[in-house]
Amino acid sequence: MRVHLDAEKCQGHNRCYALAPELFDVDDYGQAMLIVEGDVPADLHDKARLAASNCPEYAITITENG
Amino acid sequence: MTDTANYSTRIDEATGNKVISIERSGETVDFIIGSSPDGTDLWQRVPYDADDYGPVADPRTDFDHADSAYNPNAPQVWKELREGGCPVAHTDRYGGMWVPITDETVTEIAYDTENFTSRSVVVGVGRPGDRALPAPIGGAPPITSDPPFHNMARRLLLPAFAPKVIEPWEPEIRRLCQKLLDEMGDITPGESVVDAAIQYAQNIPVNVIGRMLGFPEEDEALFRTFVHDVLERINEEPGTREGGDDLGVYIQQQIDDHRANPRDDLTSYLMNVELDGNKLEDPVVGGMVVLLLVAGIDTTWSAIGSSLWHLAQHPEDHQRLLDDPEVMTFALEEFLRAYAPVTMARLVAKDNDFHGCPMKKDDWVLLPFPAANRDPRKFEDPDTFIVDREENRHAAFGLGIHRCLGSNLARLELKVAIEEFIKRFPRFELAGDTRWSVGQIRGPRELSVRILEVAD
Numbered sequence: 001m002r003v004h005l006d007a008e009k010c011q012g013h014n015r016c017y018a019l020a021p022e023l024f025d026v027d028d029y030g031q032a033m034l035i036v037e038g039d040v041p042a043d044l045h046d047k048a049r050l051a052a053s054n055c056p057e058y059a060i061t062i063t064e065n066g
Numbered sequence: 067m068t069d070t071a072n073y074s075t076r077i078d079e080a081t082g083n084k085v086i087s088i089e090r091s092g093e094t095v096d097f098i099i100g101s102s103p104d105g106t107d108l109w110q111r112v113p114y115d116a117d118d119y120g121p122v123a124d125p126r127t128d129f130d131h132a133d134s135a136y137n138p139n140a141p142q143v144w145k146e147l148r149e150g151g152c153p154v155a156h157t158d159r160y161g162g163m164w165v166p167i168t169d170e171t172v173t174e175i176a177y178d179t180e181n182f183t184s185r186s187v188v189v190g191v192g193r194p195g196d197r198a199l200p201a202p203i204g205g206a207p208p209i210t211s212d213p214p215f216h217n218m219a220r221r222l223l224l225p226a227f228a229p230k231v232i233e234p235w236e237p238e239i240r241r242l243c244q245k246l247l248d249e250m251g252d253i254t255p256g257e258s259v260v261d262a263a264i265q266y267a268q269n270i271p272v273n274v275i276g277r278m279l280g281f282p283e284e285d286e287a288l289f290r291t292f293v294h295d296v297l298e299r300i301n302e303e304p305g306t307r308e309g310g311d312d313l314g315v316y317i318q319q320q321i322d323d324h325r326a327n328p329r330d331d332l333t334s335y336l337m338n339v340e341l342d343g344n345k346l347e348d349p350v351v352g353g354m355v356v357l358l359l360v361a362g363i364d365t366t367w368s369a370i371g372s373s374l375w376h377l378a379q380h381p382e383d384h385q386r387l388l389d390d391p392e393v394m395t396f397a398l399e400e401f402l403r404a405y406a407p408v409t410m411a412r413l414v415a416k417d418n419d420f421h422g423c424p425m426k427k428d429d430w431v432l433l434p435f436p437a438a439n440r441d442p443r444k445f446e447d448p449d450t451f452i453v454d455r456e457e458n459r460h461a462a463f464g465l466g467i468h469r470c471l472g473s474n475l476a477r478l479e480l481k482v483a484i485e486e487f488i489k490r491f492p493r494f495e496l497a498g499d500t501r502w503s504v505g506q507i508r509g510p511r512e513l514s515v516r517i518l519e520v521a522d
Contacts, residue, residue, distance in 0.1 A: 011469040014229050014477075019395070029221065030228040030474065053457040054399070056465060 002063045003048050005034045009059035019054060020047035032059070039065070112161035112191050119159060129155040129165045131189070131409060131432060137502040141449060144437040154423050160189050163430035164414075164423060169441035169461075171421060175412060175431060176465040181420075182412035182431055183212050184468060188506060189411045189430050209361065209468065216467060222339050223354070223471055226332055232474040235274070239479055242273045243486035253517050259497045262378075262487070263513035267370035270483050271363045274475070279355065280331030281320055292316055293359050313359075317352045332358075358472070365407050366476045368509020369462075370483045372405035376451060377488065378496045378515050383453045387488055396454045398481050403460035404451050406436035409506040410464060435461040436508060493518035 003023060005016075012030035016023070022044055025033045040048050052060040122133045125143055130136065136143065147155055147167045155165040166172045175182050185194045187209055208219035225231065246269055250260050260266070272290050281289055292313035324333045336351045346354075377384045386393055410433040414425045425431070439460045440448040463470035470476065497516035503509050 011466060012224070012228075013463060013469060014474055015399075017229060026229050028228055029224040050456065054459055056459045056461055056463075058459075 001040045001045050001048060001065060002038070003034060003036065003040055003052070004061045004063065005032055006059045006061075007031065009057045011057050011059075013056050015054045015056065016051040016060060020044070020051040023048055024051060112193055114160050114191055116159075126150065126152045126155050127157070128159070129157045129163070129432075130159055131165075131434075132505050134504055137504060137508045138500075140436065140508060141440055144434070144440055145449065148441065154421055156423070160191070160430050161193075161428075162426070163189060163432060164420070164425060165432045165434065167434065167437045169438040169444040172433060172435060172438035172461070173465055175420075175433060176435075176461075176468070179212055179216075179467065181415055181418045181425075183415040184210055184216075184412060185212070186210065186413055187411050189432060193413060193428065193430070208471075209357065213467065218341065220467075220471065222341060226335050227471055227474055229474045232478055235278070235475070236478060236482060238277060239270070239274055239482045240486060242277070243270060243483055244490075246270070246273075247486065247490045253491075253520050255517055255519050258517045259514050260517060261513060262374045262494075262515050263367070263371040263510045266487065267367045267374065267483065267510075267513070270370060270479055271366040271476075272359070274479055275358060275362055278332045278475075279320070279358075280324065280329055280333050285316075289316065293363060313356065314352060317355050318348065321348050321351055361470075362472045362476070364503070364507050364509070366472075366479050368407035368503065368507050369402065369405060369476065369480050371510040371513050372407065372508075373401040373480065373484050374487060374515070375496070375500060375510050375513055376401070376405065377484070378494055378513075380451065381493065383451065384488060384493070386453050387484075388492060391485075393454050394481060394485065396456060396458070398477065398484075399458045399460060400451060400453060400455045401480065401484070402462035402477075403439045403445070403455070403458055405509075406439050406460065406462035407507050407509045408462070408464070408470070409434040409436060409508070410468070411506065432506075433464075435464055490521055491517050491519065492521060 005024070010032045012026070012032070014026060014030060014032075016032050017026045023034065023036050023040065025035045027033055036044075048062055052062050116132075119128070119130070121135065122128050122130045125147060144167050147153075153166065153168045153171050155167060157163050157165075166175055208216050208223070211219050243266075246266050250265055252258075253260070269290065272293050273286060276286060276289050277283070295312065320333060321337065324331075324337060328334055333351070333355070336346065336354055338345060377387075383397070387397060412431040412433060414427055414429040414431060416427050418425050439445070439462065442448050444459070463473040463476075494515045494517050497514040500510045500514075501512035503511050
């Protein structure tokens with residue numbers, strides 16, 4: 001599984017950082033940053049899906065491998 | 067994030083008005099900053115007299131959010147409009163106003179800053195004229211700003227409200243909530259009735275922002291009175307809210323005190339932040355403080371009040387929060403979805419056809435995010451409060467570039483306020499009629515609850 005964050009769409013709602021701090025951080029302006037590179041560890045798949053499905057701006061997308 | 071603009075400011079000697087010249091698409095346009103009485107090109111008096119209209123009979127063609135029956139019944143009004151096949155309502159009130167009700171139409175307008183301007187976000191009898199641009203250096207940036215200036219003004223304030231700056235306030239907010247609960251005095255379970263809006267919810271955001279601004283704790287009651295006077299006066303005619311009010315004088319005293327005794331707080335932050343290489347002038351700092359108060363206080367107060375109103379009637383949700391505190395992660399967002407307090411507004415920037423509606427320049431557009439939050443095309447079973455709803459892309463804090471700047475603070479205040487109230491009072495119920503607000507901010511203004519149990 002891979003997570004993609006569209007920085008242009010992000011408006012700093014802070015939902016992803018609150019739900020999945022293992023995968024997202026926020027900068028000094030409150031904009032989200034992806035902190036995982038490459039494949040998401042299996043134990044974080046649920047959190048990744050949770051973050052994606054709660055972003056009000058649809059800025060997070062998920063690609064499932066294979 | 068590529069918003070830039072060339073601009074310069076000057077004082078027009080003839081009128082004393084501050085003028086901002088902005089270069090846009092090779093053309094220089096002068097805008098006048100601030101407000102002035104009717105009859106100028108700064109303010110247009112809207113041809114509307116509420117006395118010409120009676121109560122709303124059909125919200126499809128005569129919608130009025132300021133009708134006293136609207137806020138108490140809003141979810142039913144939205145449902146009937148949607149089910150009646152009316153995604154956008156209209157009224158001739160306020161000189162003409164459109165009201166999108168569905169998630170699709172609300173979202174589309176929130177994202178369309180070309181056809182819809184934020185120059186005025188509160189529907190009233192006055193709207194800015196062609197040469198009024200109250201941003202980015204005027205009284206209320208960035209909420210009343212459009213691109214490209216919006217981003218400049220917003221980036222000044224964002225760092226002060228970023229998640230990691232707000233998080234450390236949690237213990238202080240908790241202490242403030244506990245103090246308000248203590249001040250309720252002796253409670254006899256089953257008998258004592260308290261007003262959860264007036265004695266509790268109302269006081270939390272004003273106390274928190276006063277503390278963040280670094281205003282003296284002993285001035286708390288005084289400051290609260292000034293702020294409530296301002297909130298009460300929001301509905302007055304434009305041009306009559308001249309300076310010299312008690313709050314303005316008080317804020318200037320605090321700015322002077324911060325200049326004499328610099329310290330690390332939000333007032334100092336605003337005094338030191340730079341726009342275009344210059345520090346902000348005192349009246350602008352004061353204006354931003356007023357904006358933070360007006361935008362942050364009755365909104366958060368409403369969210370806290372509505373959440374407690376819900377819990378007073380749903381002991382099962384209350385119990386779940388007590389038994390399983392972790393569920394607050396989801397419950398908090400569900401309170402915000404189901405009881406979103408804030409409806410914003412836009413003005414139509416240029417004539418356009420919106421889903422078949424012939425919108426004309428300067429028509430008002432109400433932007434009811436709370437209605438979008440109850441659209442069944444986006445949310446399963448939207449009129450049911452589901453305490454552990456996991457998928458919840460609600461729009462309580464708006465969508466697009468104007469996402470509520472204070473959302474991290476509002477969320478923290480709401481969470482702590484609910485937690486402390488239910489911890490102190492594990493059971494309570496409604497004790498009489500609830501009085502709801504009137505206008506764009508929806509929430510209980512009087513909320514009597516009978517306390518049934520007090521924690522040891």
